[in-house]
Amino acid sequence: MLNQKIAELRKDYRLASLDESEVAAYPLLQFGKWWQDAITGEVEEAxxxxxxxxxxxxxxxxxxxxxxSFDEEGFLFFTNYESRKAQELALNPHVTLLFFWRELERQVRIEGTVCKAPVAVSNEYYDSRPLESRIGAIASPQSKVIPGRSFLEEQVDQVKKEYKGNAPQRPNYWGGYIVKPQVIEFWQGRSSRLHDRILYTLTTEGSWKIERLAP
Incomplete structure (x- = not known):
C-alpha cells in the first residue's frame, strides 16, 4: 500500500549541471575533479x-x-578476508560501488572487477591505523555469529593482553581490495528529475567511450 507521506517526499535539484563537453576524457580524472569538489564542499564522509x-x-x-585511495589502478578499500563480502568476492569478483554526495546533488556509480591489493599496500595501511583499530581487526571475527557484545569485548581484552601495548602486525586475514573500473557513471541532479547522466565505458581496445543516458 502506498504511504502518501513517503510518496510526497521530494527535492528539486538545482545546484549544477553536467554536459559531455565539460567532462574529462578519462573517468578517473573526472572522478578526481568531483572528489576535490566533495572535499572543498565539506561533504560529510565523502x-x-x-x-x-x-x-x-x-x-x-x-x-x-x-x-x-584511488588512482589509475582503481579504487582501494580494506576489510576482513573471511567476511561475507570477501567470501562473495572470492566466488564472484564483479562488484558495484556507489557514492552519494547529497550536499552536491551527485552520485558516482562504478562497475568493475576486484582483486586483492599487494601485501605491501595492506601492511602500510594497517600500520597507519590507530592502535585500537588494529586490535579490533584482530579481535573481530567479522560477519560470524557471536553470542553477544561481551564476547567481542572479551576478545579485544585478550588481544590487548597478548600484545601488551605493542603494535600488532597485520593478520593475514585482513587487507585491501582494488576495484578495477569497467563502467563509471556520473550523475548530477537536475530540476524536475531531468538529471544529467554521463556514462564512461571501457572498450576492448582500452579506450573510454562517453555517452549520455536518459534520466
Whole structure:
C-alpha cells in the first residue's frame, strides 16, 4: 500500500549541471575533479561508498565501506578476508560501488572487477591505523555469529593482553581490495528529475567511450 507521506517526499535539484563537453576524457580524472569538489564542499564522509556484491547464483548484498585511495589502478578499500563480502568476492569478483554526495546533488556509480591489493599496500595501511583499530581487526571475527557484545569485548581484552601495548602486525586475514573500473557513471541532479547522466565505458581496445543516458 502506498504511504502518501513517503510518496510526497521530494527535492528539486538545482545546484549544477553536467554536459559531455565539460567532462574529462578519462573517468578517473573526472572522478578526481568531483572528489576535490566533495572535499572543498565539506561533504560529510565523502569516502563512504556502497559496495554491492553477489553470489555466483545471483543473490546480492550491499554495505557501506570506506574508500582509502584511488588512482589509475582503481579504487582501494580494506576489510576482513573471511567476511561475507570477501567470501562473495572470492566466488564472484564483479562488484558495484556507489557514492552519494547529497550536499552536491551527485552520485558516482562504478562497475568493475576486484582483486586483492599487494601485501605491501595492506601492511602500510594497517600500520597507519590507530592502535585500537588494529586490535579490533584482530579481535573481530567479522560477519560470524557471536553470542553477544561481551564476547567481542572479551576478545579485544585478550588481544590487548597478548600484545601488551605493542603494535600488532597485520593478520593475514585482513587487507585491501582494488576495484578495477569497467563502467563509471556520473550523475548530477537536475530540476524536475531531468538529471544529467554521463556514462564512461571501457572498450576492448582500452579506450573510454562517453555517452549520455536518459534520466
Amino acid at each position: 569516502n563512504a561508498m556502497t559496495l554491492a556484491t553477489s553470489t555466483p547464483d545471483g543473490h546480492p548484498s550491499a554495505r557501506i565501506v570506506l574508500l582509502k
